[in-house]
Amino acid sequence: MLEGLYKDFDEFCDFFDVYKVETIGDAYCVASGLHRTSIYDAHKVAWMALKMIDACSKHITHDGEQRDHSQQVRVRQWLTKHEGFDFDLQPRDPSCLPKEFPNPNGTETCYFLEGYRNSALESGLPLVAHIDAAMKAISEGGDA
Numbered sequence: 001m002l003e004g005l006y007k008d009f010d011e012f013c014d015f016f017d018v019y020k021v022e023t024i025g026d027a028y029c030v031a032s033g034l035h036r037t038s039i040y041d042a043h044k045v046a047w048m049a050l051k052m053i054d055a056c057s058k059h060i061t062h063d064g065e066q067r068d069h070s071q072q073v074r075v076r077q078w079l080t081k082h083e084g085f086d087f088d089l090q091p092r093d094p095s096c097l098p099k100e101f102p103n104p105n106g107t108e109t110c111y112f113l114e115g116y117r118n119s120a121l122e123s124g125l126p127l128v129a130h131i132d133a134a135m136k137a138i139s140e141g142g143d144a
Helices: 002-016 041-058 127-139
Strands: 019-024 027-031 075-077 086-091 111-117
Touching: 002 019, 002 027, 002 041, 027 041, 041 111, 041 127, 111 127
Parallel strands: none
Antiparallel strands: 019 027, 075 111, 086 111
């Protein structure tokens, strides 16, 4: 069952130019900026996470069922908001942050990543269209 998902995830790594660190059981670990740095490293990992959620929601399980995982899965990304990027981020309760999290003045937090919208597209289009438009824009040297 995971083999099919991991094959899709491997293709996403190529598309987003992120590095697959390793898989451990059912954990698929990626990083960006290890082999080539970019000002969009956090964005690429966030978009990859959203594509992974989308792929999981369309995956047929070993018993032949298709389950909607979109409501069951929340991806936590330590992602700061950048102008020009419309990530749907929900702040995490600061009391739930790890004690190692750098928070000297109480202004930093961690977010739940819920989605992404590219400002050049209609909001009703599928998530994949918004991510593809953003990747095209940054590959051409523009802002997403």
